[in-house]
Amino acid sequence: MLPDLAAAVLLIGLTAYAVLGGADFGAGFWDLTAGGAERGARVRGMIKRSMGPVWEANHVWLIFVLVIMWTCFPQAFGPVMETLYVPLFLAAVGIILRGAAFALRGEAATISEARALGATFALSSVLTPFFLGAAVGAVASGQVPLDGSAGAFSSWTNATSLLAGALAVLNGAYLAAVFLAADAARSGFDDLAEAFRRRALGAGIATGALAIAGIAIVNSDAPDLYDGLTSGAGLVFVLLSGVAGVATLAMIWTGRFGPARLGSAIAVGSVLVAMALAIEPDFLPGELSLDDAAAGDPTLIATLISVAVGLSLILPSLAYLFRLVLKGRLDQELKPIGAEESPR
Amino acid sequence: MLDLLSAAAGDQVSQPYLLEARQMQALSLGVHIPLVCFGISFPAMVLFLEGLWLRTGDETYRALAKRWSKVMLILFAVGVVTGTILSFELGLLWPRFMEQWGEVFGFAFALEGVAFFLEAIFITIYVYGWDRLPARTHFLAGFPIVLSGIAGATFVIAVNGWMNNPTGFDLGSNGDVTNVRPLEALFNDNLWHELVHMYLAGFLVAGFLVAGVYAYAWLRGRRDRYHRAGLIVPLAVVAIVAPTQLLVGDWAARTVAENQPVKLASMEGLDETTEGAPLTIGGIYLNGKVYGGVAIPDLLSLLAFHDPNAEVQGLDTVPANDRPPVAWVRNAFQVMVGIGTLLALIAVWFLWSRWRHGSLPGSKWFYRAVVLAGPAGIVALIAGWIVTEVGRQPWIVYELMRTEEAVTGAEGIPVGYATLAVVYAGLIVVVLFLLRRLARQGPESIETVG
Numbered sequence: 176m177l178p179d180l181a182a183a184v185l186l187i188g189l190t191a192y193a194v195l196g197g198a199d200f201g202a203g204f205w206d207l208t209a210g211g212a213e214r215g216a217r218v219r220g221m222i223k224r225s226m227g228p229v230w231e232a233n234h235v236w237l238i239f240v241l242v243i244m245w246t247c248f249p250q251a252f253g254p255v256m257e258t259l260y261v262p263l264f265l266a267a268v269g270i271i272l273r274g275a276a277f278a279l280r281g282e283a284a285t286i287s288e289a290r291a292l293g294a295t296f297a298l299s300s301v302l303t304p305f306f307l308g309a310a311v312g313a314v315a316s317g318q319v320p321l322d323g324s325a326g327a328f329s330s331w332t333n334a335t336s337l338l339a340g341a342l343a344v345l346n347g348a349y350l351a352a353v354f355l356a357a358d359a360a361r362s363g364f365d366d367l368a369e370a371f372r373r374r375a376l377g378a379g380i381a382t383g384a385l386a387i388a389g390i391a392i393v394n395s396d397a398p399d400l401y402d403g404l405t406s407g408a409g410l411v412f413v414l415l416s417g418v419a420g421v422a423t424l425a426m427i428w429t430g431r432f433g434p435a436r437l438g439s440a441i442a443v444g445s446v447l448v449a450m451a452l453a454i455e456p457d458f459l460p461g462e463l464s465l466d467d468a469a470a471g472d473p474t475l476i477a478t479l480i481s482v483a484v485g486l487s488l489i490l491p492s493l494a495y496l497f498r499l500v501l502k503g504r505l506d507q508e509l510k511p512i513g514a515e516e517s518p519r
Numbered sequence: 520m521l522d523l524l525s526a527a528a529g530d531q532v533s534q535p536y537l538l539e540a541r542q543m544q545a546l547s548l549g550v551h552i553p554l555v556c557f558g559i560s561f562p563a564m565v566l567f568l569e570g571l572w573l574r575t576g577d578e579t580y581r582a583l584a585k586r587w588s589k590v591m592l593i594l595f596a597v598g599v600v601t602g603t604i605l606s607f608e609l610g611l612l613w614p615r616f617m618e619q620w621g622e623v624f625g626f627a628f629a630l631e632g633v634a635f636f637l638e639a640i641f642i643t644i645y646v647y648g649w650d651r652l653p654a655r656t657h658f659l660a661g662f663p664i665v666l667s668g669i670a671g672a673t674f675v676i677a678v679n680g681w682m683n684n685p686t687g688f689d690l691g692s693n694g695d696v697t698n699v700r701p702l703e704a705l706f707n708d709n710l711w712h713e714l715v716h717m718y719l720a721g722f723l724v725a726g727f728l729v730a731g732v733y734a735y736a737w738l739r740g741r742r743d744r745y746h747r748a749g750l751i752v753p754l755a756v757v758a759i760v761a762p763t764q765l766l767v768g769d770w771a772a773r774t775v776a777e778n779q780p781v782k783l784a785s786m787e788g789l790d791e792t793t794e795g796a797p798l799t800i801g802g803i804y805l806n807g808k809v810y811g812g813v814a815i816p817d818l819l820s821l822l823a824f825h826d827p828n829a830e831v832q833g834l835d836t837v838p839a840n841d842r843p844p845v846a847w848v849r850n851a852f853q854v855m856v857g858i859g860t861l862l863a864l865i866a867v868w869f870l871w872s873r874w875r876h877g878s879l880p881g882s883k884w885f886y887r888a889v890v891l892a893g894p895a896g897i898v899a900l901i902a903g904w905i906v907t908e909v910g911r912q913p914w915i916v917y918e919l920m921r922t923e924e925a926v927t928g929a930e931g932i933p934v935g936y937a938t939l940a941v942v943y944a945g946l947i948v949v950v951l952f953l954l955r956r957l958a959r960q961g962p963e964s965i966e967t968v969g
Contacts, residue, residue, distance in 0.1 A: 228647045231599055231639040235632070241606045242632040245617045246625025253618030256610030260929045267607040268942055271600045275946050278596035279953050292949075323928050470622030470699070477701035478629045485633030492640045492663070505647040 177476065178469035181247040182458075184482055186451050188243055189311075190444040192236035194350060197343065197443065199230045201351025203273065203300020204344065205374060206293060212286065216511035219293065221367050223280065223512060225358045228505045230277065232496060237270075246478050251458045251468035257323045259313055262306035262331050262340075269303030272296075280512075289512055304347050305340040312339025315450050316397035317460035334396040338389045345385055346443045349378035353423070353439040357432035362503065368432070375427045379439070383420050386446070399460060403453025412449035416442050536932040537923055540612045543936040545908070547604050550943050552904060553897050554598035558638070559672055559721030561591045562664040564729070564752060569658055579744045582962045583752075585649055587729070590954065592646040597950055599639065604939075612932075616915050616925035619696065623688045624681045626701035631674035638667040672721070673714055679907070680709030684778055685916050708778060712771040713907070719764045723862060724900050726757040728893035732958055734886040745962050750879070754869050754889070761866035764859060769822065775910075776823035779917065780832035781841070782910040785848035787819055789833045796820045796831040801857070804849040843912040851905035858899035865892055 202222045209215030245252040256263065276296035280289060309331045316335035318325060330336075356371035394401045403409045423438030454460045458468040469475060499505050534540065568584035571577070610617055641663040648657050681687070687704025691697045733750035776783045783789075788804045789796060796819040802812020817827035824831070834842050865888050872880040879885075915922040 228643050231596060231643055232636070234599060234603070235636045235639045238603060238606055238635060239632045241610070242625065242628045245610060245621040246629050247622075249618050249621030249625065252610055252621060253614035256607075256617070257614040257927050257929055260611050260927070260931070263607060264611060264935050264938075267604050267611075268938060270603050271942055271946065274600035274603075275597055275949070278593055279949055327930060470625070471697070473699045474622040474626060474701055477626045481626065481630050481633065485630070485636070489633060489636045489640070492637055496640050496644055499644065499648075499652075504651055505644070506651075507647070 177472055177479070178247075178465050180479055181243070181469060181475050182451070182455075182465055184479065185240065185243045185247065186448065188236055188240040190447050192233075192240055193343070193346070193447055194440045194444055195229070195233035196236055197304060197347035198350040198354050199226055199233050199347075200273075200300045200304040200344070201347030201349065201378075202226050202355065203277075203297050204348040205351060205355070205371075207297035207301060212290070217364075217367060217509070218370060219512035220510050221355060221359055221364065221371075223277075224507050224509050225355055226277070227507065228500050229496070230274075232493060234270075234274065243478070243482070247470050247475055248458060248465075248468040249470055251463055254319055254321050254323065254459065254463075255310075255314060258319045258325045258330050259310045261327050262310045262313075266303050266306040266310070269299040269306065273299035273303060293512065301344055304343040307340075308343025309336040309340035311343075311447075311450070312336035314459065315339070315454055316393075316400050317454075317462070319459045319462065321459070321462050334392045335400065338385070338392050342382070342385060342389065342446070345378060345382040346446070349375065349382045350439050350443055352378050353427060353432065353435050356427070357436050360430070360432050361501070362506065362509070364509065368430075372427060372430065372432075375435075375439075376424065379420065379424050379427065383417075383424075386416075386420075400450075400453055403455075404449055407452070409449045409453040412445045412452060416445035416449065419445065534923070534926045534928060534932070536936075537926050539932050539936050540926050541922065543932065543939060544608055544612055545905075546936075546940060546943065547601065547608055548904065548908075549901050550947070551598065551601040551605055552900060553724060554594050554601060555672070556721040556724040556900065557591065557594045558598055559668050559718060560725040560756075561587065561594070561729075562642070562661060562668055563722075564726070564756060565591060566658070566661040566665060568748075568752060569661065573654060573658060579748055579962075582745060583749055586957075586962065588646045588649070590957065592642060593950070593954070595638075595642055597946065602635075611929075611935075612927055613915065613925045614927050616920065619920065620685075620916060623685070623696060623699050623701070623704050624678045627674045627677040627681070627705045630705075631671050634667040634671035634674060637663055638671060641667070669718070672718060673710070674705075676714045676717055677705045677707065677710045680707045680713050681705075682915065683713075683907070683911055683917050684709040685919055690919075709774065712767065712774045716764070716767050716771050716903075719760050719767060720896075720900050720903065722756055722760045723764060724893070724896040726753040726760065727862065727865075727889065727896045729753040730757065731890045731893035734889035738883060738886050738890070747879075750889075754866075757862070758866040758870050761859075761863040765863055768856070768859065773823055773825075776831070779910070781834065781837050782843065782848070782906075783823065784832055784834045784836075785843045785845045785910050786852040786906060787831075788845055788849040789819070789831060791833040791835050792830060793833060794820070794830045795828050796823075798822065801853060803853075804846045807845070809849075841913065843910050848906055848910040851902040851909070855899045855902040855906060858895050858902070862892055862896060862899070865889060 202225070206215075206219050206222050209218040244255075272295050276292045276299070280292040280296060313319060313331040313333070313336040316333060318330045318333060318336065352371050352375035356368050356375050359365075359367035359371055390401070390404070393404065404413055419438050419442040423435050423442055426432070426435040426438055456465050457463065458465045470478075565584050565587045568580045568587065572580035572584060641660055644652075645657065645660045645664060648660060652660065681704050684707045685704075686707050687700040687702070688696050689698040730750055730753040733746050733753075736746045737750060772783070772786070775786070787796075787798065788809050790807070795817045797814045797816045798818035799809050799812040799814045802809045804810075820829040820831055821827045823829065834845065865885075868880060868885060868888075872878065872885075911917055913921050913923070915925045
């Protein structure tokens with residue numbers, strides 16, 4: 176019972192990070208693909224304007240996930256870190272480069288500085304979610320043994336892990352396009368709303384196609400995971416993701432970005448929930464059950480209480496921040512980045 | 520699960536790069552901790568300035584507060600990512616430590632996560648909210664930053680205190696952890712002095728660094744109200760904190776003497792257990808001996824136990840392989856105390872001048888000293904953490920788990936270490952470059968508002 180509750184908290188954190196942090200990574204994807212300095216200037220400016228006030232809070236979900244995992248499931252945390260150190264270290268380096276480049280980009284005074292920081296930001300925004308996604312895929316497809324005997328590379332380069340990495344990148348791009356379209360429409364930047372609407376449709380279709388193709392990949396690469404995803408509660412969330420995805424595409428098509436935000440978040444979040452339900456009652460499939468991975472009851476109780484108290488402070492604060500953002504109270508001026516006029 | 524624990528505790532992995540793993544961790548901490556100083560103290564200083572503005576209506580204070588809050592956000596953002604790296608490294612480098620003990624001390628990190636979350640939310644609202652939120656709301660949004668900064672520091676230091684003073688659990692007959700008492704682990708005996716010592720250090724490091732920027736401007740002839748306020752506010756802070764820190768340091772050393780006698784012996788380079796042990800001030804410890812320095816009879820016994828004849832345990836109380844690398848600990852300790860004393864002298868100089876002449880000191884040497892005090896503070900800070908962390912060696916959990924038992928069996932540590940070193944070097948260069956440029960811009964009030 177307690178391990179299940181702790182796992183639910185972990186899953187909530189992971190889902191929040193995948194949706195909110197994922198959208199931030201996705202924004203970097205659109206920064207990378209925005210085209211030349213002139214053409215992409217307004218898109219890049221919009222990304223910075225939208226992400227600025229929220230990325231730090233969004234990023235903290237990752238720390239939340241790590242902390243809950245090592246406190247409540249230390250027996251799983253050790254082997255995961257010891258086996259998947261290559262993708263996790265690369266993701267960590269990507270996080271430094273990306274966060275620092277984004278934070279410092281606002282201070283860049285010349286085009287070449289902004290470009291160097293922008294390229295660092297954009298490239299690491301694509302690589303980081305790929306490695307994090309691959310690590311999650313490796314755990315879900317049973318690639319993490321308890322004794323650290325797995326290969327440094329072979330453990331996360333099976334088809335399912337690579338699929339999960341690619342999906343993480345695409346999911347983020349899709350979410351970001353939807354969020355940015357909504358933000359641009361709210362601010363009255365019709366050209367940008369249209370630009371991101373098209374991106375959202377493209378990314379949504381690509382993500383959906385990869386997810387469907389992925390079912391076949393998982394079937395041959397990780398049959399146990401496949402069984403979990405195609406039966407019982409796992410199947411419910413797979414279907415929910417599909418329905419939400421299709422409905423969201425319709426909303427984007429018709430320009431109703433507000434509900435599309437929610438729909439895209441449900442579509443992406445459901446995939447993670449489905450994955451967790453598919454491997455339940457295991458934490459490391461075939462190796463370690465949730466109950467065996469869990470810390471003792473006193474630790475779980477203390478952590479769950481402190482998380483409950485913490486969330487009672489965090490959620491209203493976060494709601495306040497998001498309300499200020501969504502009402503445009505924290506809006507900065509839209510400054511094109513990389514065009515001839517310098518970004519400052 | 521049982522064989523898992525024995526795998527963690529018993530079958531030690533062979534990790535030829537243990538030292539590199541430790542250096543990698545030390546590098547990451549060394550980059551992160553100075554940023555933490557700003558996280559601890561800067562919000563309070565910024566809020567103080569904003570409060571002055573609200574009371575007096577003087578735009579100088581507002582301009583300064585706004586500028587500092589920009590720096591605060593940049594440093595916080597960099598701190599967020601370097602802090603994330605630390606979270607990863609705990610698992611990547613020390614998986615067996617986390618596996619075996621995570622359930623004991625992890626609770627503190629869960630609380631820290633909460634505090635950190637609140638800090639991230641309100642720092643954003645505060646910095647982006649300038650000119651956009653009502654003045655009062657904006658001011659109030661600053662308080663959660665200060666409070667969560669204090670809370671976050673408390674919880675992280677609780678973990679470090681626990682590593683030095685592990686409590687809050689029982690060990691079963693086969694060495695496994697049972698009967699975990701998370702609150703007892705959190706409020707271990709080492710928490711309080713480490714917390715206060717670090718909290719004050721945060722104000723010292725950030726205060727002197729900020730003051731140094733304006734002292735430099737002062738030397739270059741910029742002595743208007745704006746620069747004057749930018750100098751006096753942090754100086755006033757460090758003037759109170761620096762002398763206090765000496766007293767807190769004494770408290771910390773006495774706690775170490777009680778809980779970790781071997782660490783104290785290393786700090787002093789005391790080979791043999793001695794009654795009425797002398798304190799050697801200064802000097803350098805090389806190859807098992809202190810060269811130079813002034814030995815004052817009985818002083819160590821007096822300081823550590825408030826009794827000149829008290830017995831102080833020497834390094835000889837434990838086998839050689841249970842001792843930390845004494846040269847690192849002793850020399851780092853001397854550096855920390857030496858710099859701390861000099862910083863206190865600068866503070867006294869400032870206070871004396873304010874008291875006697877009601878003004879800032881006239882001598883250029885004062886301002887030069889303040890400019891140097893910032894970087895010196897960082898050196899002292901890192902030296903202090905070397906004393907705590909290297910002084911705990913060879914244990915990762917004091918007297919319960921050796922660092923070599925905790926390290927990962929994974930390959931590639933040198934590659935990771937080199938990568939991280941390059942990334943951090945680049946990061947430091949870019950941050951300093953951009954802060955320097957920010958400092959060269961005119962005051963915020965001259966910029967168009969909004």
